[in-house]
Amino acid sequence: MATLLSKSQDVEMDPACDDASSNSSDSGYETITVGDEWIAIVMKYNEVEAAKNSKVDLCFLASIWSPIASEDRLKIMLDWHHWVFLFDDQFDEGHLKEDPTAAAEEISQNIAIMGGDAPRYTADSNPIRYVFQRCWDAISEVSSPEMQxxxxxxxxxxxxxxxxxxxxxxxxxxxxxxVDEYMNMRRGTIGVYPAINLTEYGSNINLPQHVYENPSLQECMTVSADLVILVNDVLSYRKDLALGVDHNLISLLMEKYGLNIQKAMDEIGNMVNQCYRRWYLALAELPSYGEKIDREAMRFVEVVT
Structure with missing residues (x-):
């Protein structure tokens, strides 16, 4: 998940990012250090691990998804980004990579968190679940039933x-x-869909469910996921090779279709061009719902862009 949820760096950035990534806060369950410093404590990182994590600058990533998020909401977005990388790595290159039983159990426990059926986790009992539970607590407290x-x-x-x-x-x-089977699977695993909903929370977007479910907006979400997959697989190709990670489109195009690396890159370029075409066609089909809802729909489109 080296470039998960990546966006253009030539974008507006939330000015609250510096505060969210480094200051202390008493808005959670107790007075805690937030951001990179907080996750280093939760995960018990040593100095090298903490420095490596800070270098990733996940607060920048969260803030470009939602440049207008309040400091409190940006902190939760940052916590979720920390969680999703930690959680995903268990399946990509960690102990759950080839253990279906343990993988299913881990997922079951995380679903239980959202259903209110899980125990209260701590940083000591299960740090990754603790971070996810903290995110769910904060989001469910202020979100509508539809958003939840x-x-x-x-x-x-x-x-x-x-x-x-x-x-x-x-x-x-x-x-x-x-390729179609690969893309369908990766649209789910790349993490874009929950990230979009997280950004709805961060930007306080109020989009009715029937508008959210419109095929045009759903296609925009799919295109966004596809673009992240394509960028991710290009940028993480060498890392995936080194780690023995096989779910990479370049590797698939070379192994299954016999393409050399340049032709595989060219094919990915063609797929990127098709994404732009699909995006504009989807927007052209989006109906009007009235000024107020249309404004929220356009804010949602900006999130997905």
Missing amino acids: NRWIDQHKRYFAQLLVQVDQQVSGQNFIRD
């Missing part, structure tokens, strides 16, 4: 495709599937 359901549904979608990824890894299907 979107959050739950899109995380379940993400979790389900992680299980597909593990099953395909174990059964050796990584280079048997075709």
Whole structure:
């Protein structure tokens, strides 16, 4: 997940980012250090690990998703970004990569957090679940039932495709599937869909469910996920090779279709161009719902862009 959720760096950045990533806060359950310093304490990082994590600058990533987020909401967005990288790495290159039973159990426990059926986790008992539970507590406290359901549904979608990824890894299907099958699986595992809902929270977007479900907006979400997949697979190709990670489109195009690396890159370039075409066609089909809702719909489109 080296470039998960990446966006253009030539964008507006939330001025609250510096505060969210480094200051102390008493807005949570107790007075805590927030951001990179907080996650280093939770995960018990040594100095080298903490410095490596800070260098990633996840607050920058969160702030360009939602440049207008309040400091408190940006902090939760930052916590979620820390969580999703830590959680995902367990399935990409960690102990859950080839263990379907343990993977299913881990996902079940995270779903229970959103259902209110989980124990209260601490940084000592289970640090990764603790971070996710803290995010869910904050978001569910201020979100509408519709928004909470979107959050739950899109995380379940993400979790389900992680299980597909593990099953395909174990059964050796990584280079048997075709491009469409690969993209369908990766749309779930790349993490864009829950990130979009997180940004709805950060930007305080109020989009009615029937508008959210419009095929045009759903296609915009899919295009956004596809673009992140394509960028991710190009930028993380060498790292994936070094770590033995097979779910990379370049590797699939070379192994299954016999393309050399340049032709594989050219094919990805063609797919990127198609994404732009799909995006504009989807927007052209988006109906008007009246001035107030249209304004929220355009704010949502900006999030997805």
